[in-house]
Amino acid sequence: MAGNERFATGRPESPRRGLERVRALVSGQVPYAAILGCADSRVPPEIVFDEGLGDVFTVRVAGHVATPGAIASLEYAVAVLGAPVVLVLGHRFCAAVAAAIEGEPVPGRISTLLDHISPPVPGGAVIDDAVIANARHQAHVLQTSSPVIQAAVAARSVVVRSAIYDLADGRVRFLPGRQRTVSE
Numbered sequence: 079m080a081g082n083e084r085f086a087t088g089r090p091e092s093p094r095r096g097l098e099r100v101r102a103l104v105s106g107q108v109p110y111a112a113i114l115g116c117a118d119s120r121v122p123p124e125i126v127f128d129e130g131l132g133d134v135f136t137v138r139v140a141g142h143v144a145t146p147g148a149i150a151s152l153e154y155a156v157a158v159l160g161a162p163v164v165l166v167l168g169h170r171f172c173a174a175v176a177a178a179i180e181g182e183p184v185p186g187r188i189s190t191l192l193d194h195i196s197p198p199v200p201g202g203a204v205i206d207d208a209v210i211a212n213a214r215h216q217a218h219v220l221q222t223s224s225p226v227i228q229a230a231v232a233a234r235s236v237v238v239r240s241a242i243y244d245l246a247d248g249r250v251r252f253l254p255g256r257q258r259t260v261s262e
Contacts, residue, residue: 094130141174
């Protein structure tokens with residue numbers, strides 16, 4: 079969060095992004111967090127959190143949805159890389175969530191992503207409320223559909239949280255209230 083504060087106040091350090099860091103990571107990575115974020119080009123987690131190469135393991139998919147491929151990637155981050163935090167990072171003005179609310183036909187395979195968003199989005203929802211509901215839902219999906227993440231949460235070796243990035247001010251805000259647990 080200190081990195082997000084630097085970013086949001088226009089004082090990014092852009093740490094650990096040089097060729098020296100690239101070389102240091104050749105033998106492996108040990109990210110301190112895994113992030114499931116939206117593919118939106120305005121929300122690159124490494125920049126938003128002012129972090130460097132190898133600091134965060136990022137999985138990005140439109141609508142920040144926990145698809146089977148995204149879940150498998152996050153399981154790798156937890157089980158193999160030892161990431162102690164999994165963060166679902168939604169963002170304001172998410173077009174994928176807006177499309178799920180609208181319910182209009184979409185081209186190609188886009189609907190496969192919207193199918194993952196629709197369950198937590200109440201009909202007639204306001205976009206910001208729907209983005210929050212979706213981020214919380216995706217965090218819950220990660221904890222209940224992944225045996226790897228479920229076991230890590232139960233063992234208290236990983237925590238799963240959700241947050242929202244505000245495109246207007248550059249700040250990430252953790253969602254208030256208690257996060258649902260595996261047993262819920």
